[in-house]
Amino acid sequence: MAKVAVLGAGSWGTALSIVLADNGHDVRLWTHRKEQAEAINSTHKNEKYLEIMIPEKINAYDDLARAIQGVSAIVLVVPTKAIRDVCARLDTILEEKITLIHASKGIEPESLKRVSEMIAEEMEKYAYEDIVVLSGPSHAEEVGKRQPTTVTVSSLNEKNAKITQDLFINEFFRVYTSPDVIGVELGGALKNIIALGAGISDGLGYGDNAKAALITRGLAEIARLGTSLGANPLTFLGLPGVGDLIVTCTSVHSRNWRAGNLLGKGNKLDQVLDQMGMVVEGVRTTRAAHQFAAKQEIEMPITNGIYKILFEEAKPKDVVDQLMNRTKREEMDDLAVLLSNRYA
Known part of the structure; x- marks a missing residue:
């Protein structure tokens, strides 16, 4: 059995620690807060994040x-937002190269770097090709209760991907591998934007029709941007794409959905973030995706609408009205673009 350090004692880090411990590994869970570490060791609970x-x-x-x-x-x-700082610290104290896995979902505004790219920039010992990403439809609350969950791990280094698969896979946590690092990371990051939108829709009192349309057209936006950056469009039809999108847009476990729901009910962004008490990655990722879309000249109307709600104080109802009254178009145009990117 392996000795593994999980850095980050939030809900997801705690849940992944449980999976590793169930597999017999020696698990060290790191937090920057001394009182949290002491509470976990003395009570074997992390009550703020997982009951x-x-x-x-x-x-x-x-x-x-x-x-x-x-x-x-x-x-x-x-x-x-803490990736660069933690990795810079790691780079000064790691004495040898070991398997490095990340399970964080987001894009850095301004630089527009994915998490694996940020890690590679901050750690001289690690090439981008060696880093592994773990992503997929996986609420920490359900993983912690050993409910069936399936995820994907991806790396350009096939050996490292298989090491990661072996570390995590068990009877309730199934792990697939994929070579499409770009698609896996972008699917996990961008779905949080659409989850904010799904929460906003529910907060406005709209029904399942609206949410289904939002998820479907949101997936088209994710794939449109992802394929422009070199991702395999088929990745977005798998666990890191449509799978993660469904689970994040339809569950009260999703903090991005909950944040969007509060926005739809009329709360301001600062009020929402104060009430949440935890990081809402979709907010930061929306800013980055908005910049990315402009840079790549990719049309992302849902993302741009959510950006206006978050950062320009647009009213959610007005944004929905604008989306519903866009110029008529052919839905299959998006599929044709994806297929041409794939098979060109």
């Missing part, structure tokens, strides 16, 4: 150097 008992074999640390000492793999599960 579930944590296996006693999981040991929490607030000292990063101690947490990674002697490990053969690191799983990075910190918010995207």
